[in-house]
Amino acid sequence: MSDASNAAPPEFTSLTDHVASLSAEGHVLHAAFVKDEPVLVLAEGEIMIGDRRVAPHQDAGILVAASDRDGIYTGGEDGKIIRTRASGESETLAHEKGKWIDALCVKGETVAWATGKTVSSRDSKGQIKSTQMASTPQGLCFLPKGYRLVISQYGGVALWFPNTDAAPEKLEWKGAHLDVTVSPDGRFIVTSMQENALHGWRLADSKDMRMTGYPSKTRCFSWSHDGEWLATSGADAAIVWPFQDKDGPMGKAPKELGVRSAKVSSVAFHPKAPVVAIGYDDSCVLMCRFTDAAELLVRRASRMDGKISAMAWDETGRRLLFGTEGGAAGVLTLP
């Protein structure tokens, strides 16, 4: 990036000509690139892989989805956990008959899910372990090291080693914890809460962190490529918390990027550069450079398309995929 652009006031150049639109025709639950193919998971039950559509859950809707570079994992109203490959082939990994799948996360070929008060994890060899929680799990995520799962629930989070019989260890904080994320270095656990706030714990000593001031719930997190920043949705700007210090964001103000008169519904950090894609509830998408807050327009606002409900970068950071709750979607290819 040139020096001239750093000195200039934030520009509002448009990238909209570089967006190829896709017609998802249904609430986009999850976006990802799998084997380089853009993938959109729809709540109605279909998965779009490039320009093909598959429906691994047949007539049932999809409730939760996660992905890694090799596959898409979905949990449906049919109680099935299914892995779908970029080829379109799918495989049922587990079946919780008559239950809805409430939460799902994946790491490598290992997938964990929750239904009711039960959490289960299936390792790459296909072995499934389950544990009962005292209250309903709301969010799941794996710690980066080892085979250990973080479960958010009412009253805090629990850490569970699926391969041991030990009861999950608890980190307590009063209130209802919704989604959960772990910093890429595994030092911090952050949850979103029912009360429009985030809560964090430093894993080493369980020290608490409060991150408040949101006008609505945070339902999307994204860590920067270097793991030093956490971008969050839920305000009229992307709220980005600093995590480079040993104390995390304590005593520090977050950065606010892409301030608009609309609520941020989705955030996605670029995989290589200090740039964050920000999606709003009026379906607008901006790209914001972290260093000088310069903004680029990716998608113009259109209220009828509903909020941006999913976004993902490809591995190289050349393409950005996004989808809305109203069924609009697109792929930006950077010039």
Add this chain to the structure above:
Amino acid sequence: MSDKIPVTVLTGYLGAGKTTLLNRILTEEHGKKYAVIVNEFGEVGIDNDLVVGADEEVFEMNNGCICCTVRGDLIRIIENLMKRRGKFDAIIVETTGLADPAPVAQTFFVDEDVSARSRLDAVVTVVDAKWLADRLKDAPEAKNQIAFADVILINKTDLVSEEALAEVEKQIRAINPYAKLHRTVKSNIELDKVLGRNAFDLDRILDIAPDFLDESGAHHHHDDDMQSVSFTAGEVDPEKFMPWINEFTQVEGPKILRSKGILAFKDEPRRFVFQGVHMILDGDLQRPWRDDEKRQSKIVFIGRDLDRQAIKKAFEACLV
């Protein structure tokens, strides 16, 4: 917003006939599709395509208010249902016999994601004509369900005498004189009496009058701990009334199950209406007072151990 999905909450003690009513709603010819949320798949089968099991998990909100509770499972289920909106026209939530209706109702006012997409239509309580008297003695939940109701079905009326039935009605009226009462056999009732009630819509609060003619006058039943108190007066001063009602519901919130009011504010041509659940209040200026209407203010509270004299005194201090 009119395209919010209406939600009907069905409560009632075990065996009163909730599931019978639910299946009646689902099977009648009405051309409507319902999403049904039940407590972890109950005893009787439910005849519907879209049935979701809920685990009735109550969240206490971390806002310093002990009665401010919501149903966490309901928030998640409704959020998920709303992603497939074309699949249904309305939602019915069936609670267990032991459930407190407050967290269910409060979910629709406290959670902004839920309230943006759905609205509480009414709390419908089914009671067993034969066993209600016993339940009122031994089960506080049964009382809550009656106090909370907008519509009450006195079911299984074929199993009791007319005198016993009148006694049951009196007991219900002692707790909640404002709900619509219907006598039923096998939960048989016209569906428009339980669905599409708009009971929480401020625009639909037309009048606050007990739903019965008090023929005897003298024979008032009193429930020991649950009662309704209501007052009628002339014009009130909003500068005094608003701070009072806010503080009163904040402090006494745990005791107040439902509240409702229509007020004539001094120099205000429109009616002010409010309704509340525990300490959550929803109020707004409504249509103008008509020429043929008497500009009078009326407030009602249904709750436990309410201090009638103290409330009366405080309300009267707000009068112009």
